[in-house]
Amino acid sequence: MSAPNPPRWAEALLRLLLAPRDRQTVSGDLLEEYRENIYPERGRGPADRWYISQVAGFVLRGNWLWAALLSGSFITRTALDWFVPPKDFYIRSMASTWLAIAFLLCAGFCAAWRSGLLRSGALAGIATTLLAAAISTIGTGCLFAIRHDAATLTAIQESGGLAEVFSLPIMLVIPGLALGALGGIVGVVARRSISSY
Amino acid sequence: MADVLGNFEQAVLLAVVRLDDAAYGRAILKEVQMRLDREVAAGAVHATLTRLEQKGFLISRLGPGTEVRAGRPRRFYSLSTAGRRALNDARAVVDKLWRGFRWPLKGYL
Numbered sequence: 481m482s483a484p485n486p487p488r489w490a491e492a493l494l495r496l497l498l499a500p501r502d503r504q505t506v507s508g509d510l511l512e513e514y515r516e517n518i519y520p521e522r523g524r525g526p527a528d529r530w531y532i533s534q535v536a537g538f539v540l541r542g543n544w545l546w547a548a549l550l551s552g553s554f555i556t557r558t559a560l561d562w563f564v565p566p567k568d569f570y571i572r573s574m575a576s577t578w579l580a581i582a583f584l585l586c587a588g589f590c591a592a593w594r595s596g597l598l599r600s601g602a603l604a605g606i607a608t609t610l611l612a613a614a615i616s617t618i619g620t621g622c623l624f625a626i627r628h629d630a631a632t633l634t635a636i637q638e639s640g641g642l643a644e645v646f647s648l649p650i651m652l653v654i655p656g657l658a659l660g661a662l663g664g665i666v667g668v669v670a671r672r673s674i675s676s677y
Numbered sequence: 678m679a680d681v682l683g684n685f686e687q688a689v690l691l692a693v694v695r696l697d698d699a700a701y702g703r704a705i706l707k708e709v710q711m712r713l714d715r716e717v718a719a720g721a722v723h724a725t726l727t728r729l730e731q732k733g734f735l736i737s738r739l740g741p742g743t744e745v746r747a748g749r750p751r752r753f754y755s756l757s758t759a760g761r762r763a764l765n766d767a768r769a770v771v772d773k774l775w776r777g778f779r780w781p782l783k784g785y786l
Contacts, residue, residue: 483745506723508742508749509702513719515745537720 484519486511486531496600497538497591510534539607542594546587546604547611553579554612554649555619561639562623562632569639584608584656588663593671601664602657609656613649620645682767688713689725690734690764693754701740701751702726726754734760 485491494510495503510531519527557576566572587608588601624642636642682690692708693700706722729735735754742748756764 483747502723502727502752504742504749505739505752506702506719508746508751509706510719511749512743512746513703513706534719537718538723541720541724 550612551615584659585663588660592664592667602661605660
């Protein structure tokens, strides 16, 4: 019987998250633990879940900073729109859009710089957006729970409504992928230029 | 004292000392889990090892892979002089804080 293997997609994901020097050693450590300890003790399903949770930990560790900044800017913008509504949303809208673009480009750049792989940038863009969406949903939910008087409800309606606030972070996944990939291209090119210099 | 070590950093460095020649990623993870008596994510240990190596507290070298690792190499870690000094400093700080007290504190344990 051949040795058991964790899900191939999870292994591929892990490799995208690691620096070249760690790609073989860290994935080897996890594979060894999976085969020698987790799989014999727990069986296929739980062992695969363990492996995926370990990879998720690497995803979280690699993207939490950009996700925190992105969700922080989104929650701040929402709080301002709800509690200090402006006459014209244009300036705030432009500021929060460009901040989001900058954070996603940075996330892609850093991931690709670390791994030397273009795909890492795209993955960072998606991961950052999804993590930020989760944090933003909780954050804006808390804002709504704290204050939902008549004036705030009017401000919410005038700023686009609750549906927009909760759906917008999820709708950023595709732009997140594109921006992460763009940042990734810059990251890979910068890394190659510096290493060849 | 240039750099104060956190508890988790101390746990990782002490695992490297305990494991001696066998201190590689997975063995360090298991040692840390055993000493702290809780599940620890591989990513947390890996990030700490990388940070400690960047600070100059650890030195690493590659070792051969095995069949169970699909031939992938192991990275073995050892303590540098700066790492030993940092651990000694961390212990000295704790000793200094506790000087004059009897442990366990009466009424707490």
